[in-house]
Amino acid sequence: MIFHIFTIFPEVFKEYFNTSIIGRAQKKKLIKIKVYDIRKFAKDKHRTTDDRPFGGGAGMVLKIEPIIKAVSSILNSKFEIRNSKFIILSPAGKKFDQKMAKSYANKYENIILLCGHYEGIDERIKKIVSDFGFRISDLSIGPYILTGGELPAAVVVDTISRHIPGVLGKEESLEEIKGSYPVYTRPEIFEYKGKKYRAPRILLSGDHKKIEAWRKSHSKSTFV
Template sequence: MIFSIITIFPESFDSYLNSSILKRAQKRGLIKISFLNPRDFVKDKHKTVDDKPFGGGPGMVMKAEPILKAVQTTRHRISSNSKVILLSARGRQFTQKMARDWAKKYKNIILISGHYEGIDERVKKILKAEEISVGDYILTGGELPAMVIVDAISRHIAGVLGKAESLEEKQGSHQTYTRPEIIKYRGKKYAVPKVLISGNHKNIEEWRKKY
């Protein structure tokens, strides 16, 4: 899987995408993550990628041409089996099912990270991009949502997760405990549920489905 991220702040991804599971996945060639900065596709000395909105209003809008050129450049490097995602607070909310389906369906994901007051609407129309949101809240830019989507999709690519992590994926979310069996805190004792130390795997599975 190749992730191509269009962003004016590529340095903001370094720490997260080059750590832990995603770092190992890249080293093993299971995923590839590349960045294209729209500022590299403008010619003025200030590297201008935004302008005032038509019709007035606060803030600035990201210009269409630099983003379109960045996407065109990355499309020359990848196969046609790709999906273009425009990260936006007004988009369809991202889900686990979408992550799983896209991991199977596409070999290339292009993520466009907006900033300021948004991106010129013509980008969406020209690229036939799908607007995606990661939650019912507004962020200052599309960089964090891009990281969320890369992480969520990567987990569904064969070989990215180890055995223990794969087991977690199959089981879903449940309460977890580790040693010691009893923790003393401010005069009270907090014990691990007895079923988890019973050795009865059937009962443990039933408990995990419940909690």
């Protein structure tokens, strides 16, 4: 799986993607993450990537030229558009969820993520990208407004990557069936300001059937 991220703030991703599970997955070559700086494809000396919206109104709009040039730069003879998904991160998009992440991980070889900013992107970009042959989706990670699409892009990469075989140490970590239950670790009893906080005894019993039943009964949510 290769993730292609188009952004005007490429420096945002470096630390997160080079650590923990995502960092290890890249070292094992299970995934590859490529980040493209849209500003490098701007034609003027100031590397301008935004402009005022036609018709007036607040904010700025990401320009069409640098984005189309940036996307075009990856379309060589080895790139298979039919095995690719083009995602535009937008607060107006469909809510991204676990089911979608699993589907994308199983279905596509390339995930392209365009990070929106300001008031959004020039709408004509979608038409041209569609003409390239891409399947396009506008996605949001929740009912709130963020400064840009960089954080949502990181969320999408992380969530999809977890469904790629070998990325996680244990498949159970996906929690698709069991849901999210309370977890505890050593010490068994923690004392703080004269009060003792004990881990549930059943988790130390060694009775796996009872432990499984306890976890199921205490599950907070179930992913599908």
